[in-house]
Structures are given as structure tokens and as C-alpha cells.
Amino acid sequence: MTAPSLLPPLIRPSPEAAMKVGVLANPKHARTMRAYARLVEVLKRERITYRSATTTPQWPGTEQTSQLLDWGANLIVVLGGDGTLRASAPVLAAARVPVLIIPTGTANVLSKHIGIRSAGYALKLADMHLGSRSMPVCHVPVNEADCFTSTGSRREHFVSLAGIGGDAIAISENARLPAALRLGVLGYAYGASRALFTPLIKARLKDPHPASPQFEGTTVTEVWSVMAAKTSRPAGPIPVFDHAEVGAGKFEFLAVELRSTQPGDRLVEWAQIGWASVNRRPASHPSMHYWRGTELSIRLEAPAPVQLDGDLIGDCRRLDLRAGTTSLAVLAPN
Numbered sequence: 001m002t003a004p005s006l007l008p009p010l011i012r013p014s015p016e017a018a019m020k021v022g023v024l025a026n027p028k029h030a031r032t033m034r035a036y037a038r039l040v041e042v043l044k045r046e047r048i049t050y051r052s053a054t055t056t057p058q059w060p061g062t063e064q065t066s067q068l069l070d071w072g073a074n075l076i077v078v079l080g081g082d083g084t085l086r087a088s089a090p091v092l093a094a095a096r097v098p099v100l101i102i103p104t105g106t107a108n109v110l111s112k113h114i115g116i117r118s119a120g121y122a123l124k125l126a127d128m129h130l131g132s133r134s135m136p137v138c139h140v141p142v143n144e145a146d147c148f149t150s151t152g153s154r155r156e157h158f159v160s161l162a163g164i165g166g167d168a169i170a171i172s173e174n175a176r177l178p179a180a181l182r183l184g185v186l187g188y189a190y191g192a193s194r195a196l197f198t199p200l201i202k203a204r205l206k207d208p209h210p211a212s213p214q215f216e217g218t219t220v221t222e223v224w225s226v227m228a229a230k231t232s233r234p235a236g237p238i239p240v241f242d243h244a245e246v247g248a249g250k251f252e253f254l255a256v257e258l259r260s261t262q263p264g265d266r267l268v269e270w271a272q273i274g275w276a277s278v279n280r281r282p283a284s285h286p287s288m289h290y291w292r293g294t295e296l297s298i299r300l301e302a303p304a305p306v307q308l309d310g311d312l313i314g315d316c317r318r319l320d321l322r323a324g325t326t327s328l329a330v331l332a333p334n
Contacts, residue, residue, distance in 0.1 A: 019075060021130070022068030023052040024061055024088055026080030032104040035079055035119040039102065039126060046131035055080065061087035069095050075135075077126070079119075081105010082160065082309040090157045093142045093326040098135060100126060100331040107310055110160045113231045113246050114138050115333040125331060138332040140246055141324030143230070145308055148318035158308035159328070160246060161234045164298055164319050165203075165225035166256065168305035170195040172312055192235070196270055197263055200224055204299040205255065207291070224256040226298050228321050238277050243292060249323055253296055255289045294323040 021043060025036050036052075043050045051071055053064035061080075065088040068076060076092055078085050079102045092099050102122040103111040116122050129135045145156045163171075173194040200222040227234075228251040229241040244252040256273075260266045269287060276285045283290050303315035 019048050019130070020072050021048055021050040022065070022071065022073030022076045023050055024055065024064055024068065024076060024078050024080070024084065025052060026055045026061075026084040026105070028080075029104050031119060032079050035102050035104055035123060038123050039077060039079070042123065042127050042130060048130060055084060055087070060084065062091055064088075065091045069097060073097065075100065075130075077102060079104050082107060082109050083311045085110060086158055086309040086311060089142045089159055089328055090326075093324075093328050096329070098137055098329040098331060100130075102126070107235075109231055109234050109310070110140065110246065110330075113160065113233070114140075114330060121333075125333065129331060135331050136333070137329040138247060139327040140330050141230070141249070141327045143228075143251075143324040144322045145306075145313075146318075146320040147306055147313050147316045148320075149314055149316050150303065156308055156313060157324075160231040160309055161227065161229050162306070162308050162319070162321055163225055163227040164300070164306045164316065165201050165223060165304045166195045166198050167225040167227055168307035168312060169198050171307045171310055172305055197266055198224065200258060200261070201304050202301045203255075206297040206299075207253075207293050208295050208297075221255060221257055224258045225254075226256075226296075227254045228252075228296060229254070239280060240277060240282060241290075242280070242283070243290075247327075250292045250294050251296070251321065251323055253291050253293060256287060257289055258287050296321045 023039065025032055027033060051068060053068055055061045055064060061084050065076065075098055077100045078088060081103065082105060084105065085101060100122065101111045101116060102119050103116060104119050140159055142157050142159060145158055145162055147154055147156055170192040203223050203226060204218060204220050206218045229244040230246045230248065230251060232239045232241045232244045234240060241252045241254065258266065258269055260269045273285050273287060276282050282288050298319045300317050303317045306313040306316045306319055
């Protein structure tokens with residue numbers, strides 16, 4: 001099945017509907033408030049009615065988004081990173097209200113993937129389209145993750161990336177840095193370097209609709225990490241997932257099945273994987289096992305950390321992933 005186009009027909013609000021913009025801002029970074037001030041200038045110049053809400057660690061955005069929609073917002077502007085968008089995504093998808101991302105977070109994986117390279121670029125996009133009657137959009141599925149912990153299970157949502165094991169440990173190591181040092185790709189690289197030598201975990205992988213005979217039915221394996229991606233470059237300029245597409249109906253899954261346990265051997269193996277990735281052939285390394293699908297259940301012998309779109313969810317013994325059936329309409333470049 002081919003991935004849907006990233007640029008479907010324009011959204012055209014009805015002529016009689018006055019535009020009301022809800023602004024959801026994560027004030028964690030100073031650059032968020034600078035971008036907010038510039039956005040307000042655009043909104044006032046276009047005489048657009050707006051209302052703002054800020055997130056907190058306890059209230060990351062779901063409730064605020066619902067309140068903005070109840071107020072009557074027919075466009076939501078998210079000033080933040082992947083985590084802020086993740087919190088608001090299921091509400092926005094259910095309401096079928098378009099969203100403009102102004103990326104002011106740490107990694108901003110989704111916005112970069114759809115061509116919004118910076119907050120300044122997003123503000124230019126806002127200046128071009130907020131006063132018009134049509135907006136070019138791409139449709140981004142909102143995926144589901146059921147996380148089973150020692151205290152029970154809960155359902156989470158994510159847009160671009162999920163990982164259990166070493167990938168989540170890398171993000172947790174980055175989170176230990178002072179906020180000023182979490183420099184996107186550099187911060188992730190630091191975290192990854194700290195996680196390279198973590199012990200392997202025994203995992204039982206079950207894909208009910210496997211596209212690869214290698215993962216038909218249930219497979220028991222020892223892994224460094226298992227990931228599900230909708231973006232090709234989740235951690236920087238190197239394409240780790242050649243066949244991942246943000247608008248696709250399927251994930252590209254990756255099980256990193258390292259062969260080495262000694263530090264020296266492990267370092268050599270990682271260097272080989274890095275070289276294969278730099279040369280755009282990560283699947284050529286025998287430790288990198290890729291396949292595509294819409295669902296995956298990951299069961300572990302012992303709990304391991306889980307991350308969704310760069311947010312640490314906690315230690316899970318089981319993680320069930322499903323490709324989304326609802327989607328966000330995200331304002332995107334032509």
C-alpha cells in the first residue's frame with residue numbers, strides 16, 4: 001500500500017466562519033515566548049480573534065486544547081516540541097481542527113520532517129496563510145500505544161516515533177543534562193553515547209500482520225532496542241528508517257539485535273552500524289532488522305523504559321503499538 005500524499009487538497013474554511021485561533025504554548029524555552037510575541041503581531045495585523053493557553057508538567061496540553069476547542073477555535077497553533085504536539089494530537093484529530101506547528105522544542109522531529117525547519121520559517125507560513133481563506137495541509141496519523149507497567153496499563157498516543165530499551169535510555173540520559181545543554185541532535189547524541197553499552201533485553205515480538213517472514217507469528221530475541229517510526233530521521237541528519245513516512249498507514253519497525261557483550265566488541269559493532277547508516281545502508285548490517293506493519297506487541301522478561309515522541313513514559317513490561325486511524329491536518333509548506 002502506497003503512502004498517502006503529504007499535500008492533499010487545501011483546507012478551505014467556510015466563508016461565513018470567522019477565524020478563531022487557539023494558541024497552545026509550552027513556556028519551557030525562552031524561544032517559545034519570543035515566537036509567541038511575533039505570532040501575536042501577525043494575529044493582530046490580520047485582526048484575527050485568538051485565545052492562548054500554556055502547558056505545565058502536570059498539564060501537558062490535552063485539557064488546554066479541549067478548552068480552546070470549546071471556546072470555538074477553528075485553528076490551533078502549537079508553540080513547543082514533539083511532546084507538546086503529542087499531548088494535543090488525539091484531541092485535535094478527533095475534532096478535525098487543523099494545527100500549525102511553530103517548533104520551539106528540543107528535537108522538533110515532526111516539523112522538520114514536513115518541511116518546517118525552524119520557528120522563524122513557521123511564522124512566515126503563518127504570515128502567508130492565517131489571513132487567507134485556504135491553507136495547504138498534510139495529514140499525520142495519530143498512533144496508539146498501550147503501556148503495561150507494574151501498576152496497570154494505560155493508553156498513550158504518538159505521532160512519529162516509539163522506542164523501548166536502549167533508545168529510551170538514550171533519551172533519559174539526555175534528560176539528565178541541564179536544560180541549556182539539551183541541544184537537539186547533540187543532546188540526543190550524548191544520551192545515545194551513554195546508552196550504547198546497556199545490557200541486551202530479552203523480548204518476545206508478535207506482529208499479527210507481518211510483512212516479513214522473519215517476524216511471522218511470535219519471535220523471541222535479545223535486543224538493545226525495538227522502535228517503530230513514521231519519520232526517516234528521528235535523531236538527526238542520518239536516515240535510520242529508509243521507508244518511514246509520516247503520512248503512511250504502516251510503521252517501519254526496527255529491532256537492534258546486537259551480537260556483542262564486551263565493551264570493545266560493542267564499540268566496534270556500533271561503529272560498523274554507524275558507517276552503514278552514514279552510507280544510507282543501515283539494513284545491510286546484520287544487527288539491524290527492519291520490517292513494516294501496522295501493529296506490534298513487545299513483551300519483555302523485565303521492565304524497560306519506553307519513549308514516545310521523545311517523552312519518557314516509564315518502565316514497561318509490555319508495549320502494544322498500533323498505527324493510527326485518525327489524523328492531524330497540519331499546516332505545511334507547499
